Amino acid sequence: MPIVEAERKGSPVGPPAFKSRKDKRQAVRFTANARWKITEKGRLLLPKIGALRVLWSRTLPSTPATVTVIKDSAGRYFASFVIETDPDTDAQHWPVGEVAGREVGLDMGLTHFAVLDNGEKVTSPRFLRRAEKKLKKLQREHSRKQKGSKNKEKSRLRLARQHAKVADARHAFHHQLSSKLIREHQAVHAETLNVKGLARGKLAKSIHDAGWSSFLDMLSYKAKRYGRDFQRTGRRFPSSQRCSNPACHHIDGPKPLNIRTWACPACGTIHDRDTNAARNTLQEGQRMRAMVAEGRAETENACGAPVRPGTQSRHSAMKQEATESHTSRAA
Ligand SMILES: [Zn+2]
Incomplete structure (x- = not known):
């Protein structure tokens, strides 16, 4: 605050x-x-x-x-x-009974922030895109100012403030989206991205900007808090290579990022690249969840560390630090 x-x-x-x-x-x-x-x-x-x-x-x-x-x-x-936080109050807040059986698979990407298995594509909201646009403008202006000048110092502060605004807007967007997904579903399945591996390449900036890991952390702690399941599918699972038709599951090999749609050579289904990946993530997440339920596999806790099924009580009280981030002038 x-x-x-x-x-x-x-x-x-x-x-x-x-x-x-x-x-x-x-x-x-x-x-x-x-x-x-x-x-x-x-x-x-x-x-x-x-x-x-x-x-x-x-x-x-x-x-x-x-x-x-x-x-x-x-x-x-x-x-x-x-x-x-009080677990009973939380449970009343978003009753899990109302969303029984509702599950969603997410594909996190660069063309869209996230694509859902139903084909819905989530892009960052206008307030965030506007703040990012202004940040770029201020960065250009800042680079043109003379080193050591008063104007340079003024523009540095403006730039720092805009950076903070963008971070706040992104944080708010992540909160909105993660809350919506957790509220509306009993289980959320997302791919564990090889963020580190990807970030070394050209995509580094986009990945840093998208802030996927903070978003996935929010999904994880909100799932725990509201009695939902959050499942991350493995990095090695070929979500974008496999045909998501459950009767087919042909693995078609890697595809360059510019290939947005493809036809499965085995069953002929035409796939939107991202929606197909989200469907595969849903199916894989459901498979993993079933294994956890049968006690044949480990699941993840809020910190991403593996836990044996049954060792963690969803209804144990948990602490949550609410860092507020609203713009104001300095005290
Ligand atoms: Zn197929």
Whole structure:
């Protein structure tokens, strides 16, 4: 939640000592022992700092145990709270009974952010594309400014702010899409991308920009929280090479990225490349899920580490850190 301004009675004190982080963000954490609190007026009262005005981006469902104050690279301050979530409340929120039997397969790609097995293609929303366009413009302007000049410094700050806006917009888009997919389905199947392998090549920038791994992480923790299944299919599974016709499953070999549709030489089905891959991912995910249910295979937990079926209770309380990211001016 963005912090707008600070007010404090008594003698002035310096800003809090931030611990430096690798990602250029700085953060300081206050635990329950630090005796911080949220005042009746909705201000954040921090020891030695005073009462801070906060732009609350959502109401807190319960009393948080800790608060972390973060300063990002664009000079904006945020307050992030750790909240205990209640599994029963979550289960009521999005009842799993309403989506029984509904499953979806996802193909993550470069032409579209994701393609669903029903043929639906998800591109990034207009607010994100607009922010990215403005970022490119500012990057061009920045590169033209003279080194060491005041204008260069001004444009650097503008650029940093726009970078942060793009990151926020992307984060919001990932949240919207992952929530929708989890809410509407009992099981979500996605391919585990060989992101590292791909990122070494020309596609590096697109992959970095698409932020697939943060999106997949969201699917994973939301599935766990709302009693859904999230299944990642293996990297070695040839989702884009196999004919998704369940009666055929002919493997046709690799295809260059510019081949968007192809006809299966075995059964004659015409395939849209991405939809076919999403259908294969769904089928493979269902196969893996059945194996897990029978206790013949391992599934993944929220962190992506393998867990034996049955060892993890979906209804155990879990902690979730809600880092708010809304644009505001620096405190
Ligand atoms: Zn076929």
